Amino acid sequence: MKLTDLGWNPFFEEAFKPYEQDEFTAGRVSLEHKHMYRVQTESGEVLAEVSGKMRHNALHREDYPAVGDWVVLSVRQEEQRATIHAVLPRRSKFSRKVAGQVTEEQIVATNVDTVFLVTALNLDFNVRRIERYLVLAWESGANPVIVLSKADLCADAEEKAAEVEAVAVGVPIHIISSAENRGLAELAAYIAPGKTVALMGSSGVGKSTLVNRIFGEEILETGDIRHGDDKGKHTTTHRELLALPGGGILIDTPGMRELQLWDAAEGLSTSFQDIESLGADCFFQDCQHNNEPNCAVKQALHDGTLAQERFDSYLKLQKELAYLARKEDKVLQAAEKAKWKKIHQTAKKQFNRF
Ligand SMILES: Nc1nc2c(ncn2[C@@H]2O[C@H](COP(=O)(O)OP(=O)(O)OP(=O)(O)O)[C@@H](O)[C@H]2O)c(=O)[nH]1
């Protein structure tokens, strides 16, 4: 396989230059295990670990590799093992907060050109969730495309699409059904040689089924197979990143139960440009759109040009980001404190020796 089939381009080539003279190879991460990474290279797949030096220098989650990353490797070909020495700069990064109470980043996928935000048109359909995905998608640097799946289970797909359109101005929206082969060709059009498409969405919305339909073969495990009698029939290794036969790269992310925001101030602004540009017309520059006089947002709510639900959603996401920022601050402070405590202890021990 050529590196270009995995999405290699002049941007990464330039970033790799400092490593060129040594025995280094470039590879793309296709799966993250606990402390191991599955990495695709020109001469096949290797299992890789981060070097001790890299681990020592890593301060944050983002200093470690994630699915989609281009990494600098030294490969032990005969063992099909490798050591990762560096992560090349990312062109895009889709993150969320890890599930649960811990304040930590989870990188879902990197170096993605187009992200399919998949939502099923069944009872699960939820415009607010799509808004939330959009904030993170805009923040990521990839281009979002909204995919409304399982249209066969929905009698008012067009109406729902219109609801989505109101909260996703300028974002392409596609109604599809893998069961009825509807809308699939339009999606295939986004998958071009050298370009990476990532699928995101809750568990069970039909991401893997969609991929299999587009490619006319079972390249991914689906819910059907996992829970059916065919368990164990699939012998291919699980990967999240796939180079497709016809060119193009696909990242199928595991379904997410909850999607908590991670730093996404810009994503919020882009997603809610309607509200932010209204805000520019408020009398007070720092208008909170509460009870200030001459508030353009309140006026729009009053006129009905801005939906109350959308404004509420904006406030809620904004609050969530502010809360996250405060918690992140605390985590940083605690880490700093622990670091100094350790330094003091070491110093004391050394002092006591004299
Ligand atoms: N009716 C209907 N069912 C579908 C459609 N697409 C997928 N399904 C079913 O939905 C279930 C989940 O599909 P998957 O493709 O495994 O969903 P997923 O999004 O990949 O799920 P995770 O891997 O858990 O994230 C399976 O039983 C599919 O057969 C569709 O277009 N219509």
Ligand SMILES: [Zn+2]
């Ligand atoms: Zn205002």
